[in-house]
Amino acid sequence: MRVIICGGGVIGACTAYFLRRHGVDVVVVERTEVAAAASGKAGGFLARDWCAGTPLDALARRSFALHAQLSGQIAGDWGYRPMTAYSGFVASDGDPRRDAPCALGWLANGVVVAQRIGTTETTAIVHPRKFTSAVMNAALAQGAELRVGRVTSIVRDADGTTTKGVEIDGNVIEADAVVIAMGPWSLLAAQWMTLPAVYGQRSPSIVYETGTNVPADALFLEYEGDDGAVSIEVFPRADGSTHITALSDIAPLPIDPAAVTPDTGAIARLQAMSERLSPLFRPEKIIAQQACFRPVTQDGLPLIGRVPRSDGLYVATGHNVWGILNAPATGEALAQLIAEGAARDVDLSPFDPARLEPLDPSLLQAH
Template structure:
């Protein structure tokens, strides 16, 4: 059995790993590089129970467990570590600005109001290193990585069964095709009937903080005259700390390699970071960047068979939980493709058929 996976991000890499572990002949097609988009520029935060009470709960819990197991099964160091998560705010009035923070690495006036997670329930990975390690593990198991741009789906004579993909280098024949290209799955609506997938741009700054910042993830509200802004701080075990805020809606470029942050957003984010801690100095900045996170209309991912075409599958729309939920998505896909049904997680809530497909003419009109 041969399966072509379109996309070398974290979803594609994990799907390639679990499929190749089952002996499936896997070909991954990636137009730029592994982890080129959000899979390389996200925070990498993991949470066991933050999706409790939602359809994502079982997927998240299974994936959190897999994240704890994979460091013992897959070669490489992707800076996995347990951490504590805190919520709070940055004091806006003068009465509180001089108040010492409960965490000694933060500036005065950064108020920690509550603990959101413990080392039993929250953790982190370096997303690019994790994605690369999973892809390398798939390649070591016999998978193949090809550079190229997918331009369509190859089908049988009556158009009801996928027989591979059309690329700018020719046709790659296969028994199954997985579309896992994040927000760029929007382009795939030209080749198949898929619900709309949107991209939300998230700027971030990465600092080289070494061992100065402990394993404390922060979710803070920063008061401004225009309203509160949510700031997220993710210290990683490799000595880097990512800070993100100011997500916005922007046109999705055709090429992921051309994604750039809004300069004004980066400047505001840097000013806020310097307010949070003296450790976030300009001379410690490693990267000023942005990525697009894939979103669907109802906020749930699309994971499963594409309606009206045998052998065609999609996995996208994971939003902020892409790094967390990638292992369980890949595991469930491997079961679905090789056994006909997913056993580890119920994929019913994520069935692509639950949402109406996007009219391709609307995409052409844009």
């Protein structure tokens, strides 16, 4: 059996890895490079039970456990480490707590830590680009193939119901099954198949070099600015960098992932907020100013499973803020579905692509 995976992000990498463990021949097709988009620029925060009470709960718990297992099974260092998470807020000018020392010594006065919301048993972090690359390299070491190219269509049999492969830059590659795992760019595949809409939500971020000065404390803070409250997230990583993000917005999705750029105004605001949080976040310590587009669906749940009315065609996208967390369990479940006919560890029915209305392909052609 041969499977083509369209997309070299974290979902594609994990799917390739688990398919190879089933002995399935795998070809990954990536337009630019592995982890080129959100899989390389996300925060990498992991939480075991933050999806409790939602359809994502079982997927998240399974995937959180897989992250811990993979850190001991796959070669490479991608900065997996358990961490503590806190919620809180930044006291505004005029607030009596503005000059009060923070309970966490590395933060500035007036940063109020309200409560602990994650422990080293329930929260962790990875460096997303390093994780994605390590998993992809593990798949390649097991015999998977990586090709750089742009998927231009799905190849079907004469009656149009069975998938036979893909066309890449004009060349046909045959396969028994095809997986669409292109993040928000999975939207482009609606030209060739029955697929619900996938949107891109842009998230700017700044990465600082902080060395050993910042402990493994993730922060989820409310920041009261001139134009209202803003949620800001701070993720210290094992490699001595700290990822800070806020101010997500809806923006046009570039056709080419390499063309994604942050909004300069959002970056300036984020930098000002970061400098308020800690003296460690100084301009000369900035490693990267960037943005990524998270894939989101109409109901907020991912699309994982068979594409309706298309034998041998599968999709895995729309994971929103939990893409890095839920990639291992998504890849594992999809590999089981393709190789064995059903997912064993996670019920994929809440993520069935058929639950949502398909996008009208003419809307894409018009743009």
